[in-house]
Amino acid sequence: MKKLLRTLAAAGTIVLAFAGSAAADHTVKVGVIAPFSGPFAIWGKQFKNAVEVYVAQNGKKAGTHTVEFIYKDSGGPNPSGTKSLAQELIVRDKVDYLGGFVFTPNALSVAPLIQKAKVPTVIFNAATSIIVKKSDYFVRPSFSLWQVTVPMAEWAWKQGIKTAVIAVTDYGPGNDAEVAFRTTFEKLGGKVLDAIRMPLSTTDFGPFMQRIKDKNPNAVFVFLPAGPPSFAFVKSYNENGMKAQGIQFLGTGEMDETTLDALGDAALGLTTAYHYSGAHDSDKNRAFLKTLEEISPGAAANLASVGAYDGAHVLYQMIKAVGSDRTKAVAAVKGMAWESPRGPVSLDPDTRHIIQNVYIRRVAKDENGKLINQEFDIIRKAVPDLGLPN
Amino acid sequence: MPAISGILIDGVSYGMILFMISVGLSVTMGLMRIINLAHGGFALLGGAAAHWLTTIAGFGFVISTILAVASVMIIAMVLERSLYTRIYRFTELQQVLATIGITFLMIASVNLLLGSTILPIRVPELLSRPIDLGFRTLPTHRLMVVIAGLLTAAALYYLLERTWFGVRLRAAVDNRNMAASLGINTVKIYAITFSLGAGLAAFGGILGAELLPIDAYYPLRYMVLFLVVVAVGGMGSIAGSFFAAIALGIIDTAARYIVPEYGTIFFFVAMMLVLTLRPNGMLGRT
Numbered sequence: 001m002k003k004l005l006r007t008l009a010a011a012g013t014i015v016l017a018f019a020g021s022a023a024a025d026h027t028v029k030v031g032v033i034a035p036f037s038g039p040f041a042i043w044g045k046q047f048k049n050a051v052e053v054y055v056a057q058n059g060k061k062a063g064t065h066t067v068e069f070i071y072k073d074s075g076g077p078n079p080s081g082t083k084s085l086a087q088e089l090i091v092r093d094k095v096d097y098l099g100g101f102v103f104t105p106n107a108l109s110v111a112p113l114i115q116k117a118k119v120p121t122v123i124f125n126a127a128t129s130i131i132v133k134k135s136d137y138f139v140r141p142s143f144s145l146w147q148v149t150v151p152m153a154e155w156a157w158k159q160g161i162k163t164a165v166i167a168v169t170d171y172g173p174g175n176d177a178e179v180a181f182r183t184t185f186e187k188l189g190g191k192v193l194d195a196i197r198m199p200l201s202t203t204d205f206g207p208f209m210q211r212i213k214d215k216n217p218n219a220v221f222v223f224l225p226a227g228p229p230s231f232a233f234v235k236s237y238n239e240n241g242m243k244a245q246g247i248q249f250l251g252t253g254e255m256d257e258t259t260l261d262a263l264g265d266a267a268l269g270l271t272t273a274y275h276y277s278g279a280h281d282s283d284k285n286r287a288f289l290k291t292l293e294e295i296s297p298g299a300a301a302n303l304a305s306v307g308a309y310d311g312a313h314v315l316y317q318m319i320k321a322v323g324s325d326r327t328k329a330v331a332a333v334k335g336m337a338w339e340s341p342r343g344p345v346s347l348d349p350d351t352r353h354i355i356q357n358v359y360i361r362r363v364a365k366d367e368n369g370k371l372i373n374q375e376f377d378i379i380r381k382a383v384p385d386l387g388l389p390n
Numbered sequence: 391m392p393a394i395s396g397i398l399i400d401g402v403s404y405g406m407i408l409f410m411i412s413v414g415l416s417v418t419m420g421l422m423r424i425i426n427l428a429h430g431g432f433a434l435l436g437g438a439a440a441h442w443l444t445t446i447a448g449f450g451f452v453i454s455t456i457l458a459v460a461s462v463m464i465i466a467m468v469l470e471r472s473l474y475t476r477i478y479r480f481t482e483l484q485q486v487l488a489t490i491g492i493t494f495l496m497i498a499s500v501n502l503l504l505g506s507t508i509l510p511i512r513v514p515e516l517l518s519r520p521i522d523l524g525f526r527t528l529p530t531h532r533l534m535v536v537i538a539g540l541l542t543a544a545a546l547y548y549l550l551e552r553t554w555f556g557v558r559l560r561a562a563v564d565n566r567n568m569a570a571s572l573g574i575n576t577v578k579i580y581a582i583t584f585s586l587g588a589g590l591a592a593f594g595g596i597l598g599a600e601l602l603p604i605d606a607y608y609p610l611r612y613m614v615l616f617l618v619v620v621a622v623g624g625m626g627s628i629a630g631s632f633f634a635a636i637a638l639g640i641i642d643t644a645a646r647y648i649v650p651e652y653g654t655i656f657f658f659v660a661m662m663l664v665l666t667l668r669p670n671g672m673l674g675r676t
Contacts, residue, residue, distance in 0.1 A: 039607040041506050170651065199646075199653035204407075204601050206400040207646040210526070228603040228611070231508050235600055239529030241520035262508040266518070 026065040028319050031089035033082055033110075034100040034124070036073040039227075042258055043102045044073065045296075046304035047124055051099075053291045053305075054312035063320035070095060074102075079109035086110040090117050096326045097122070097318065099311050102304075104128040104172065111135040120329040122314050124307040128172060129387030132352050137330060139347065141310040141340075141354045143275045143303070145176045145223075146387030148252045151358040151379040152221065152273035153184035156250055158379070161218040163191045164250070167208055168223040170197035177223035177252065180387065185221075193217050203228050205236035212247065213240065219248040226256040231263060238266045255363055257302040260371045267363045267371060275356050276306040276342040277373035279366065285341040301341070310340050310354070314347070346382075353385040396526065397644045403532040405639020406539035407598040409632055411612070412619040413542060414590030420626035421550075421563055422583060424474070425482055427489040429591050429616055430609030431496035436462045436592020437604030438500050441509035451514050459592045466588030470581050478580070493609045501606040509604045511596060535597050542590070546628050559583055563626075618657070622664050624674025634664075634672055 032051065036044035051069055060066055070093055072085045082101075089095045090113070098114065098121040101107040107126040111134035114121045123131065123140040132138045156164065166181055168174035174197065182192050193215040196208055212220050220242070224230045237249060249270045257278040260267060278289070278301040285301075288309065292299055314333055321332035330352065337346035345356040360377040415429040436458045443454035469492070477488050500509075517534060520527040550556040561569040562576040570576045595604060602612055623634030638657060645656040664672060 039506060039605075041501075170653065197651050199650065201654055202646070203603065204400075204404050204643075204646075206404070206529075206532075207396070207643050208650070210396045210400065211647065228508060228605065231510070231603045232601060235518075236529070239518060239520050239531070239600075241522075241527040244520070258507055262510040264510060264512070 026323060027068050028062070028065045028097070028324055029068045029070060029093060029095040030097040030099055030315055030319075031070050031072060031086070031093060031095040032100040033072045033074050033085050033089075033098065033106070034102055035075055036071065038075050040076050040102060043125070043304050044071070046258070046299075046302060047100060047308040049292060049296045049299055050301075050305040050308035051312045052295050053288060054309050054316070056291050056295060057287070058316060062316040063323070065319050065323050067316065067319055069099075074100075074106055077103040077105050079105045082106040083109040083113060086113055090119055095119070096324045097315055097329070099308075099315060100124050101126045104131060107131050107138075108134060111138070114138070118327050120318060120326055122311045124311040125304060128176065129385055132385075139314055139330060139333065139352045141314050141345070141347065142307040143356070144353065144385045144387050145173055145252070146180045147356075147383050147385050148273050148275060148358055149177050149180035149223075150184045150386045151360070151383060152250055152252060153181045153190070154188065155273060155360050155377065155379040156219055156221070156248075157185065157188040157190055161190065161248065161250075163193050163215075163217040164219045164221050165193050165212045165215050165217045166195040166221050167212065168195075168197060169200055169225060169229060171200050173225075174223045176387065177221075181221050200225075200229075203232040205233050206240065209236050209240040209242060213242060213245060216245070217247060219250050221250045222254065223252060224254055226253060226259055230254040230256070231259060234263050234266050234270065243269075253303060255361075255373055257300040257373070260300075260363070260373070263371070268365070270363045271360065272362075272373065273358055273360050273379065274303070274373070275358055276303050277359060277361050277375050278302060278305075279372035279374060280342055280359075281375070282339075282341070282343065284339050288341040306340065306342050310338075310342075310345065313338060313340070344382075348384050351385055355382050355384045357381050358383050393647060397640065397647050399526070399528065400647075401640030401643035402636060403528070403536050403639075404601070404643055405636035406536045407594075407601050408615065408619050408639050409635035410535065410539050410542065411591065411594035411598050411602070412616040412635065413546065413628065413631055414587040414592075414594060415616045416620050416623065416626070416628060416631040417546075417590065418584055418587035420620055420624075420631070421559070422580065422587070423563065423625075424478060425485040425489060426587070427486060427613065428492040428496065428609070429587070430613050431493040432462055432466060432588040432591035433595030434496060434500060434604060434606070434608040435465060437511065437595040437599050437608065438504055438509055439592075440511045440596045440599075441604060442504070444512040445510065451512065451517075454511075455593070455596050458596060459589050462592035463585045463589040466585045467581055470584040474584060475577075475580075493613075497606050497609060504606070506606050509606075511599045511604065513600070529600070531600050538593075538597055542593070543628065543632050546590075550628065555579075555582075618661050620671075622661050622671055624668075624671025627671070627673040630671055630673030 034044040034047045074082045101123045102125045104126045114137045115135040120137050125142050127144050129144045166178050168178045251272040255272050317333050318329035322328045334349040343357045348355050357378050359375040361373040361375045364374040366372045418426040439458035440454050443449045517531040521530045558574045562579045619635050623630030641660050642657045
């Protein structure tokens with residue numbers, strides 16, 4: 001009996017302690033799940049840098065609430081690990097919001113969890129259209145593959161490109177990109193001469209180059225994961241004389257700012273369509289780059305940076321509006337418009353996905369001789385996610 | 391039939407790169423009989439050194455390659471004297487665990503010093519241009535790799551089969567105690583051979599970097615490739631590795647020409663067939 005009483009007393013103290021802390025300060029916790037170790041660690045680093053830039057520019061407080069970010073390492077594509085991290089964050093760390101997510105399977109794995117626990121989750125990257133359909137608590141200020149691929153096809157057609165070969169890496173996003181490009185290009189009247197799905201592990205692209213050259217198209221549209229495949233493809237593209245033959249390179253995220261330097265002059269002149277270039281010409285972006293340089297000297301701003309920066313903005317606006325009363329958070333930001341380092345953007349009230357401009361860029365050298373993605377055309381303004389069936 | 395000549399040319403040049411990066415493993419694992427999973431690690435160290443020398447220190451490609459290979463050989467010598475002399479006496483499983491541990495250390499070191507993004511090696515302008523062979527164009531550096539591969543194979547064959555060093559090495563590998571009692575300095579022979587294997591790994595890593603780009607996770611990404619080439623070729627047979635690499639290169643390339651959607655499956659089917667029919671590899675000694 002005595003023991004029972006003591007246990008009860010202890011439990012009471014704990015409850016009181018919790019209640020006390022909740023009332024005393026209005027700290028709202030956000031769990032950020034991303035790879036911080038392994039081959040994809042650069043993503044976590046880019047995310048964290050960008051969130052820190054946002055905090056440095058806007059302070060630790062969103063309205064009356066102090067925001068605290070808790071980072072968790074998911075490693076690479078790892079759905080089950082991501083799910084248990086999310087569970088741990090919600091149950092043990094008592095976070096009210098989640099953020100991060102580089103890979104589609106990781107984002108999908110938490111959908112049932114956040115739906116049940118009613119945890120608003122802001123996706124900083126994962127770009128497969130379907131994700132936002134899987135839970136009402138997903139908000140995605142990053143981009144989707146359809147969103148950037150369709151404008152690429154439209155721009156190509158407008159330039160007088162009539163024939164194309166599609167070469168994509170054979171996995172989910174690559175297949176999405178192929179379908180998006182083909183559908184748009186053929187609807188406009190263009191002809192797809194060949195579509196090649198290249199194995200994910202390949203870094204020897206010589207055989208594919210030969211096949212593309214034999215078809216002699218006006219352009220080759222590619223989708224490749226950033227890193228070794230993009231690097232090796234661009235090298236092959238030059239060394240096999242495709243550039244010389246006049247086959248134009250069309251892509252989306254292959255010219256990522258963190259690997260652009262590695263490509264060197266081989267990348268000059270390559271054309272891609274994307275929602276963000278580190279060299280975007282606006283005061284907002286210059287301010288972003290300035291703070292980034294202070295926080296992490298030498299770091300490049302890329303899609304991950306802008307995704308996390310806008311993700312932090314969305315989180316701040318939700319917290320400012322509703323604090324820990326998270327069930328109302330998503331409604332509070334639906335339709336919200338703001339100025340991002342990438343340009344003017346807003347959140348689609350129906351899909352909770354970002355509406356943004358898609359820019360056509362070509363790789364060029366800036367005044368310091370550094371390679372950048374120079375934006376020179378906007379094919380379409382305010383593009384929603386075009387990959388979601390209505 | 392341009393397709394067949396295309397397959398042969400691309401296949402041989404890809405096979406030669408496979409040979410270049412796995413021949414060192416054929417020396418350490420095949421001849422010396424240590425399961426050296428750190429082989430890719432030495433290739434990574436060579437590539438990372440060449441990256442640093444060509445892009446940051448500003449040296450030329452040839453000098454950088456020589457310096458990078460030399461420094462990897464020195465590192466390998468130090469590791470051999472301090473760690474591998476103990477690893478030689480381990481059982482096979484212990485060797486696997488020990489050398490994979492060394493690989494992780496190498497990955498983490500490169501990651502810490504140079505980051506996890508791609509580490510490009512700047513090659514001379516001359517090598518990054520396409521070269522016109524009349525009926526088709528080919529990247530010049532592939533031609534260089536083919537020539538370097540042939541020279542390496544010839545030099546190794548000469549070293550192992552035609553010199554006193556080769557005789558002593560083969561004696562030491564066949565029966566270390568007997569060789570030692572005949573007055574052969576087996577400790578020295580082992581150190582030199584191990585260092586040679588690591589140097590070849592570095593050389594292959596640098597030359598193959600255009601096709602298998604160097605980054606901190608290089609050893610894990612391509613470890614299977616090296617092991618397959620050595621296993622299919624037969625342990626301890628330089629000629630076996632050579633023919634296995636060329637054959638696998640041609641098979642993989644043909645699959646990519648004809649049925650790209652099946653990915654690399656033919657590469658592994660070929661491996662399984664060879665190992666089923668000849669468990670010791672194409673030219674392996676039983």
